[in-house]
Structure formats: C-alpha cells, structure tokens
Amino acid sequence: MAKDIFYTALDIGTSKVCTIVAQVGPEGDLKIVGTGLVPSQGMAKGRIVNVSEAQEAIRASVNEAQHYLGSRIPWAYVSISGAHISCFNTTGIMHPATEESPVSIEDIDQLIQTSYPEVAEDKEVLHVIPVNYVVDGYLGVRNPVGLHAGRVQVESHVVLGERDVVSETLHAVEDCGVPVRSLVLSSLASSESTLTEDEREIGVVLADIGAGATDLAIFKDGSLWYNASIPVGGNQLTRDLSVALGMPYYFAEDLKDKWGHASPNGDEAGEEVLLPSFQGQPRRLIRRTALCKPLIDRLQETLGLIMVKIQQAGLHRFPPGGIVLTGGTAEIPGLQQMAKQILGCPVRVASPLGIRGLSHEQNKPSFSTVIGLLLWSIKNHGEKKVYNNGERSSWGHKTFFQRIKKAVQVK
Numbered sequence: 001m002a003k004d005i006f007y008t009a010l011d012i013g014t015s016k017v018c019t020i021v022a023q024v025g026p027e028g029d030l031k032i033v034g035t036g037l038v039p040s041q042g043m044a045k046g047r048i049v050n051v052s053e054a055q056e057a058i059r060a061s062v063n064e065a066q067h068y069l070g071s072r073i074p075w076a077y078v079s080i081s082g083a084h085i086s087c088f089n090t091t092g093i094m095h096p097a098t099e100e101s102p103v104s105i106e107d108i109d110q111l112i113q114t115s116y117p118e119v120a121e122d123k124e125v126l127h128v129i130p131v132n133y134v135v136d137g138y139l140g141v142r143n144p145v146g147l148h149a150g151r152v153q154v155e156s157h158v159v160l161g162e163r164d165v166v167s168e169t170l171h172a173v174e175d176c177g178v179p180v181r182s183l184v185l186s187s188l189a190s191s192e193s194t195l196t197e198d199e200r201e202i203g204v205v206l207a208d209i210g211a212g213a214t215d216l217a218i219f220k221d222g223s224l225w226y227n228a229s230i231p232v233g234g235n236q237l238t239r240d241l242s243v244a245l246g247m248p249y250y251f252a253e254d255l256k257d258k259w260g261h262a263s264p265n266g267d268e269a270g271e272e273v274l275l276p277s278f279q280g281q282p283r284r285l286i287r288r289t290a291l292c293k294p295l296i297d298r299l300q301e302t303l304g305l306i307m308v309k310i311q312q313a314g315l316h317r318f319p320p321g322g323i324v325l326t327g328g329t330a331e332i333p334g335l336q337q338m339a340k341q342i343l344g345c346p347v348r349v350a351s352p353l354g355i356r357g358l359s360h361e362q363n364k365p366s367f368s369t370v371i372g373l374l375l376w377s378i379k380n381h382g383e384k385k386v387y388n389n390g391e392r393s394s395w396g397h398k399t400f401f402q403r404i405k406k407a408v409q410v411k
C-alpha cells in the first residue's frame with residue numbers, strides 16, 4: 001500500500017528561519033503538518049556569516065517543526081541565495097542513434113547531461129535547467145520527445161554557487177541533524193509558489209525583496225532564463241529610517257511596519273505619527289509622509305537597481321508579464337503603485353499560490369520561498385542531489401516529466 005511521504009522545506013533567510021513539513025498522501029493530498037518559525041541570526045544579505053549563531057536559529061526552527069510532527073525530520077530541501085550566485089546559459093548537442101526511432105526520454109536525459117558545464121574548482125553547480133531545444137534547425141522546440149531527428153540541441157540555464165558558501169550552508173544544516181536533499185536557489189523556489197504558468201510563458205520578472213537582499217529571476221518561454229541578487233532589502237529601509245529619525249533600529253522596524261508606505265498620496269498623506277520616546281526626549285509628532293520619505297528613497301533606488309539588472313540581462317524592456325513582487329518588503333503598502341510608475345510595466349504583489357490549508361500567517365509574501373521550496377521538493381519527488389564540485393546531478397529528464405505530473409496532482 002502506498003505510504004504518506006513527508007517533505008520538508010527549510011528557508012534560511014536574513015530575518016527569519018522557517019521550516020515547513022508537509023505530508024503528501026497516496027492520493028496526492030497535501031497537508032502542512034509542522035511549522036517552525038524563528039528570528040534569524042548569523043545571516044547577512046542572504047548568506048551565513050556566523051555559523052554557530054545561524055545553527056542556533058536553524059536548530060530552533062527545525063525543533064519547533066519536529067515538535068508538531070512528533071518525529072525527526074528525515075531530510076530537507078534548503079534555500080540558498082546571495083551575491084556568490086552566478087548564472088549563464090550553455091548548450092548541449094546530440095545525434096540520436098537512428099532517424100527511424102523517435103527521440104526518447106533517455107536521449108533527452110543524456111542531452112541535458114551534455115549541457116553540464118565544466119566549472120572552476122571554487123564553483124559548485126546548483127541547477128542545470130533545460131530552457132528549449134533546436135531540432136534539426138527548428139528553434140524553440142519545447143519537448144522533442146517522440147520527434148524523429150538527426151540533431152537535437154538543448155539550451156540550458158546553469159546556476160552556480162561558490163563552493164565554500166555551498167558547503168558551509170550544507171554543513172550548517174547537516175550538523176543540526178537534518179540531511180540536505182538539495183539546495184534550491186531562493187528566487188527559483190519563490191517563483192514556484194508565486195508565478196502562474198501564463199506569466200512564465202509570456203515572460204516575467206520575479207523580484208523577492210526580503211530583509212537582506214532582492215533576488216531576481218527572469219522567466220522566458222516557460223523557463224528560468226536569468227537570475228541575479230541585489231544586496232538591498234528591508235533591513236536597509238529600516239536602517240535608513242533609524243538614521244533619519246535618530247532612533248534605534250528596533251523602534252524604526254516597528255514604525256516601518258505600522259506606518260511605512262511607498263506611495264502616501266491618499267488619506268495617509270494627512271496623517272501624523274506619534275514617535276516613541278527615546279533617551280528621555282519628549283515624544284513628538286511627525287507627518288507620515290516625512291516618516292515615509294527615507295523608505296520611499298530606498299525603494300525607488302531598489303527599483304532602479306532592478307531595471308539595471310534587467311538591462312544587464314540583455315533586455316531592453318520588461319517582458320509582457322511585467323514584474324511580480326514578493327518577499328516581506330513587498331508587503332509595504334503602495335509598492336505596487338510606485339513600481340508601476342517607475343518601471344512602466346504590469347506589477348503584481350504575490351503571496352504563495354497553489355497550497356491549500358496555509359494559515360493566515362503563512363499566506364504572505366515573506367513565505368513565498370519556503371512554500372516554493374516545498375512545491376519544488378514535491379515536483380522533484382524529494383530527489384537527492386550530490387554536491388561535489390561539478391559532479392553531475394542525478395536529475396534526469398525522465399523523472400522530470402513524471403515529477404511535474406505528480407506536482408500537478410498534489411496542487
């Protein structure tokens with residue numbers, strides 16, 4: 001009899017560490033059975049800077065989730081991001097044995113293997129994702145399986161991480177007693193839970209604006225095509241506000257959360273905010289628009305940096321799907337309006353889609369990565385990836401289609 005399978009996602013963010021365990025039943029029904037959410041420590045701009053502090057947070061988050069589960073977490077899919085990530089596109093070519101027999105799933109599996117790059121000693125391959133195929137000169141073929149062809153070429157998107165950072169992340173988690181099945185690029189995970197198939201098809205930019213970084217992923221023709229990380233996030237907004245008001249960081253964080261606004265042109269424009277007392281100073285009133293000014297400046301700058309990255313990716317304008325904003329900082333009111341004005345494209349603020357039974361707390365943009373990790377892990381059927389400086393992963397195309405089928409069933 002088919003058994004329930006447990007999938008665990010662990011998102012190690014700059015502001016929070018979140019573990020979610022989901023149970024997938026034999027019928028594909030998915031239920032969240034354990035959650036562990038704790039403030040992060042030992043992290044900066046999406047990467048571990050103090051291992052023992054980070055481990056304390058990871059352990060606390062995992063323990064909390066295990067407590068709900070009532071047993072040990074067998075393994076987890078873990079997020080990775082930061083400025084050490086790089087990406088490029090490669091090609092692989094194959095000549096099927098005979099033109100009489102159609103291209104098989106095994107052929108495609110081998111073809112994708114040929115697009116694996118040789119990487120430098122200090123790099124680790126995180127993802128090799130097939131983008132599209134050229135079959136006997138015909139461009140843009142999405143799935144060559146079943147076609148009769150003399151020559152098939154694949155274009156793959158390769159994501160690399162710095163080997164030291166990758167092994168540090170792996171060890172940080174595994175030393176807490178949780179084997180890592182696979183590391184997944186944060187923005188790729190977030191895209192799993194926020195983007196629609198239509199957006200991926202027509203082309204879209206995903207921007208996950210977290211606490212320490214803004215992670216970008218560009219999709220074209222249904223696949224990831226480019227990714228980048230900008231080392232600016234909500235922490236900078238809070239720091240700017242703290243400097244502007246001459247108040248400690250934690251006061252500024254609270255004020256940002258309660259009163260922050262990216263386009264205060266409505267009723268909020270006339271509002272006044274009573275600031276807390278600090279170092280014996282009397283409490284004072286300031287206009288909400290004045291409080292928002294440093295936040296607006298930083299957000300405008302961040303949107304400007306997103307545009308620069310889009311240009312660096314080789315695009316002259318935003319793709320037709322525009323931009324989807326997620327991550328905790330995307331929760332600031334008025335950001336959609338500001339982004340529309342600055343970027344001049346369709347803008348959507350996204351919370352995780354595709355999983356039933358999320359609590360109100362989990363159904364927010366800051367949970368897009370962890371929920372996306374969960375969906376990614378189910379889609380890849382919990383498959384284990386080997387990290388060993390360029391060693392080929394075991395992810396074949398055969399199971400890729402099966403996994404997608406399975407993932408669709410559980411959604």
Ligand SMILES: Nc1ncnc2c1ncn2[C@@H]1O[C@H](COP(=O)(O)OP(=O)(O)OP(=O)(O)O)[C@@H](O)[C@H]1O
Nearest residue numbers: 013014015016210211212213234327328329332366
């Ligand atoms: N309503 C809100 N208004 C403004 N900022 C918010 C709001 N809610 C959350 N944030 C900010 O979102 C950030 C946390 O977002 P998120 O949980 O996505 O970050 P993270 O995943 O921990 O960090 P990163 O992905 O950068 O490593 C914090 O800076 C927090 O202040």
Ligand SMILES: [Mg+2]
Nearest residue numbers: 013014210369
């Ligand atoms: Mg994040």
